[in-house]
Amino acid sequence: MNENMIIVENEELSDRIDKVITAQNSDWSRSQVQQWIKEGNVTVNGQKIKSNYKSNPGDKIEITIPSPELLDVIPEEMNLEIFYEDSDVLVVNKPKGMVVHPAPGHYSGTLVNGLMAHCKDLSGINGVLRPGIVHRIDKDTSGLLMVAKNDLAHESLVQQLVDKTVTRKYKAIVHGNIPHDQGTIDAPIGRDKRDRQSMTVTDDNSKEAVTHFNVLERLKDFTYIECQLETGRTHQIRVHMKYIGYPLAGDPKYGPKKTLSIGGQALHAGILGFIHPRTKEYLEFEAPLPSEFEALLEELKSN
Structure with a gap:
């Protein structure tokens, strides 16, 4: 004390x-x-x-x-791809297949385990299992995440998410050929009553959800797009693209039964921008497509 x-x-x-x-x-x-x-x-x-x-x-x-609460999460040395780091914030490129924070069934091998080995100073606002975590991306989505190293930074970054001032752009491959070049999906998302592990567009206990998208390239039976989040609901892009009839390729939960066998949805959080909590400078980072995503894109182009 x-x-x-x-x-x-x-x-x-x-x-x-x-x-x-x-x-x-x-x-x-x-x-x-x-x-x-x-x-x-x-x-x-x-x-x-x-x-x-x-x-x-x-x-x-x-x-x-009070003395800091001892975390039950064990630090694990990992080869994390750190894009930026100072005494307040850290930006990391999460690989596909990695869970962000410990949860039932995943108490090791998560991004938080690696972060705890990389740096000891993470904000404690989200408790012992999610130190420093301001926002999340799904296990099989790759890309950039901002991490708070103290509570002051955490509050600032969360408020920026609430104020919708954080830039979050994703690259995705979806089923079908989208005829229009751009669009906005404004449809509330809530828990699916028929499947509590899934989200859906619904008016029941839902929250505002807005996704903007641009077509980058049409690939016969697929479309390569960029999505920009205005809000950040669980599975938002996956749910919204299914809602308008263009589910993500490889998505085992929201995609069609006959989808690509690529170990999860073709979705990459490629661009992340925010105002630094202390300096007030706008920072923006871009992570290139993972090699497996690039390979899939090239294969679809050649076909």
């Missing part, structure tokens, strides 16, 4: 207690401070308070930072 003390010395600091504390230490996020208050780790003049407490000049604020 670490103890810190703040003394409110002027009227300008007479504000909500969580704002006063984060103003004194920018490495602490407001959600983290609110959690400490809830757990009784913040006192004012020796008394426990609530998050809406308004500070007064002369208040003695004591913060007891």
Whole structure:
């Protein structure tokens, strides 16, 4: 446990207690401070308070930072493809076939296992099994992910996702020949009542979902496209492309029974852009298509 003390010395600091504390230490996020208050780790003049407490000049604020929770996830050395890294954020290119974070049936070999071996400082907002994870891509989708190395970065990146300011572009191969060059799919996505492991376009307990797409090349019975996410629902591109009649090639869950045997959907998160949480500079990264995706594309072109 670490103890810190703040003394409110002027009227300008007479504000909500969580704002006063984060103003004194920018490495602490407001959600983290609110959690400490809830757990009784913040006192004012020796008394426990609530998050809406308004500070007064002369208040003695004591913060007891609890020892970090030991993670149950075992670090595993991996040859991760890191595209960018500093003290706040990390951008990694996840290979196809890798699960992002531990879950029942996948407690090792995940991206989080590798990240924990690569760097010890990951944000704790998402708990012990998903440290640093701001957003996810499916096991059989390859491509770029942003990872938060502290809670301040985590909150900023999540807010950018909420504000729809993160650039996320995917390359995909779909069944069928899309006749129009571009389009927008605006259809809410929720859990499929008939299959709780799947998502579907539905009005029941659904959330807004918007996907924009552009046709890159028509390949006889398939179409090579680029999708840009406006929202980030589970399986969004896979569900939306099935919804308009052009399911992803190789998709075992949402594709037709007679699809390509390529070990999962032909989907690659190739472009990722966001505003750096600390410097406020816009950063954008592009990961080339994986070799197996390139090979499939060339094969379809030759046919």
